[in-house]
Amino acid sequence: MLIAKSIFIAAVALAATAASAGLSAPAQGADRSASVLIYHRFGEDEIPSTNIRLEQFDAHIAEITGGGYATPELGELVARLRAGRGFEERSVVITADDGYRSVMTEAWPRLKAAGIPLALFISTDQIDRGGDRTLSWTDIRALRAEGVTIGHHGAAHLHMVNAGLEAALDDIRRASRRFQTELGFVPKIFAYPYGEYSLELAKAVEAEGFDAAFAQYSGAIATGGDAFGLPRFPLNERYGGADRFKLVASARALPVSAVVPTGPVIRGNDANPPNYGFTVDPGVRGLSALACFPSHLGRAADLEVIADNRVEVRFDAPMPAGRNRINCTMPGPDRRWYWLGKFFYVME
Secondary structure: OEEOOOOOOOHHHHHHHHHHOOOOOOOOOOEOEEEEEEEOEEOOOOOHHHEEOHHHHHHHHHHHHHOOOEOOOHHHHHHHHHHOOOEOOOEEEEEEEOOEOHHHHHHHHHHHHHOOOEEEEEOHHHHHHOOOOEOOHHHHHHHHHOOOEEEEOOOOOOOHHHHOHHHHHHHHHHHHHHHHHHHOOOOOEEEOHHHOOOHHHHHHHHHOOOOEEEOOOOOOEEOOOOOOOEOOEEOOOOOOOHHHHHHHHOOEEOOEEEEEOOOOEEOOOOOOOOOEEEEEOOOOOOHHHOEEEEOOOOOOOEEEEEHHHEEEEEOOOOOOOEEEEEEEEEEOHHHOEEEEEEEEEEOO
């Protein structure tokens, strides 16, 4: 067994470790990964769990504008993903969920001034209810007219896996009718409420005609990856410091195949903890530096690296009911970290 080492260290140490890791050089041409970031509230400091402080957000924008990042619109990124074309070097996309008014009053003016696109995922029931802190349909139409991409986030912000497939589809279709009425179109990119999804739900979302669907677990998007279970790095006050932002915005997708289990949902008769494993592309070297952290464990899992770069992630404590994740990271080329995220949902 190889005991994984902690990777959340100071930024200076990150750079030094990456430079000495002896990993493979970046591939020529298009980048094989991109980072999509998720925010909710901006400058609403009394709600820290879903808020980013304005000074933090200003620092994020400064890093993007001064750090050599590409900032494609979300639709362009999805089109590149589906076509397998790769992404521009250091591509990063800003998204915001739910439709809080601070998106319009604080986030968008800053992003617009910096020339950075924004994608906004809307839950239609929240907009219909209204409120001092919520956007109106008039606001959303104005944002779209200024270039903001509008995404689909369902109607009731439903826990779709627990609600069941039929209820989830009813919710999605009800929201689609509201989008058609208020905006004249139905958005083609979906974000699962709470980031919760199953393979069955993902297939149903694809069958509804969406181009892609995003979850809410940390990880870089890989060229050739599943377009209906895409990761996004969540950012809030606690996880919005400058060092972490640079780490996630410039993350590389760890190229893997033969991932098991294939789906995210753990039901009553399924193994818990799951027997999680994957095969790393042979061009990636230095797997002794790989570390995998289950969200509930409080420490790194044990790793076994066997023939042909096969990695088996093992820990004894079962995952609790609800949302769980495993983050696997290691230093990579150009002072950028490889990051592989895996989402799990344990049924109650």
